[in-house]
């Protein structure tokens with residue numbers, strides 16, 4: 001089995017994680033731009049962050065045999081600082097058009113405020129204009145209402161539903177999302193969001209069409225190996241390997257688009273020497 005994690009925040013993970021991910025079969029990832037925990041106070045810190053996931057993280061992942069792509073966007077939570085948001089939105093297109101950027105995201109709702117809706121609409125316009133897929137973050141509180149509202153806005157703006165993933169879906173929303181023709185993204189976490197067991201129930205109910213599975217592993221309690229672990233659990237619950245392979249490899253490729261992803265043929269090799277030298281090899285890194 002090989003795995004494509006279509007939503008993981010590698011910048012907050014260690015090289016041990018990369019090594020373990022490679023050994024478990026992870027060969028490709030997409031890292032969406034998100035909230036870093038500490039609220040940002042200068043627009044410049046967004047831009048440096050975007051460059052980190054466009055350049056630095058791509059090289060770091062590649063040394064561990066993992067192809068790294070990213071999405072760029074102003075996250076919903078920080079859209080509420082409107083002055084800062086305006087400065088970020090203004091320069092977003094120059095980052096969205098960089099090589100390796102495969103979608104606009106994470107966009108969506110956090111607290112479902114007018115400022116979040118405004119930033120969402122501006123970025124959806126950009127995505128349509130730039131012909132980018134869209135990754136939508138759904139709120140953890142008030143998920144059902146937020147998800148319906150998000151899809152209403154996307155419909156109204158005329159997006160191509162087949163190029164929109166509504167992420168962090170749960171039992172509350174998967175049917176709703178699939179019925180409306182969008183992709184449903186599922187995040188497995190050790191405890192919160194979906195557990196492997198809860199995802200297995202969704203798998204048995206809905207199958208794999210327009211379904212994706214991700215870890216959203218970040219700086220919180222999360223697990224970058226939950227793709228292989230969830231598949232092992234699904235096999236135990238009777239899933240066949242060929243179907244699982246489609247879910248965790250073919251589906252994210254279909255969603256982002258093979259041409260846009262430009263994955264290297266035969267995957268990248270794990271290079272233990274490059275991995276060892278990572279910190280000194282990267283552009284701008286101190287030599288010691």
Ligand SMILES: [Zn+2]
Pocket residue numbers: 007009032034106216
């Ligand atoms: Zn995320």
